[in-house]
Amino acid sequence: MGYSHISAQLSPEGRDTVAAPDFVLRLREKIGTDPLWLPAVRGVVLDDNQRVLLCQRADNGHWTLITGILDPGEHPAAGLVREIYEETGVVARTERVLAVGVIGPVTYPNGDVCDFLDIVFRCRYVSGEARVNDDESLDVGWFNLDDLPPLSAGYRESIRLALAPDGPVAYQQE
Numbered sequence: 001m002g003y004s005h006i007s008a009q010l011s012p013e014g015r016d017t018v019a020a021p022d023f024v025l026r027l028r029e030k031i032g033t034d035p036l037w038l039p040a041v042r043g044v045v046l047d048d049n050q051r052v053l054l055c056q057r058a059d060n061g062h063w064t065l066i067t068g069i070l071d072p073g074e075h076p077a078a079g080l081v082r083e084i085y086e087e088t089g090v091v092a093r094t095e096r097v098l099a100v101g102v103i104g105p106v107t108y109p110n111g112d113v114c115d116f117l118d119i120v121f122r123c124r125y126v127s128g129e130a131r132v133n134d135d136e137s138l139d140v141g142w143f144n145l146d147d148l149p150p151l152s153a154g155y156r157e158s159i160r161l162a163l164a165p166d167g168p169v170a171y172q173q174e
Helices: 022-031 076-088 153-163
Strands: 036-044 052-056 067-068 090-107 113-127 137-143
Touching: 022 036, 022 113, 036 076, 036 090, 036 153, 052 076, 067 076, 076 090, 076 113, 076 137, 090 153, 113 153
Parallel strands: 036 113
Antiparallel strands: 036 052, 036 067, 052 137, 090 113
16 A cells, blocks of 8 residues: 555544644634644654554544644654654654655534645654653553554554665655
8 A cells, every 4th residue: 555545644533622733723813714734743653672652542542653743943853753752751763754745634623624744754762661741642652563453544554664674755646
């Protein structure tokens, strides 16, 4: 399955239960529900035992890779490292870009519309103990590749790309 088949992962369910970044709220005050183009990052964090770090979202209960929206002017790799720490307490480093694509449009229950530029990275564990570190997750943990909880096809494809020998970046072609 190619990267073009990766489905939207920034779920609109529970928009009211997971806070949007302050800059998005300020933009929404000016533009209402009109479409926003937002940069997003996703990390496949692997440890030395090739386990993958996952979090269970508070808004919909789904297990996911670590994801987030970049702050204005924030570099993607640094923003993902920040998101990983904020959500899980794990310090990681990015190793390489795996894929670049677009998610959306996503329409939230309150009518907000967003499209996301999605940059997927392979990351390596550096230090820290995996734990719920914010209010966006119900649970956080390391999972063996043969014992993953249910994940979307898009997250499974990101993991496949992270485990493959170094290759070219997968670009969405639609």
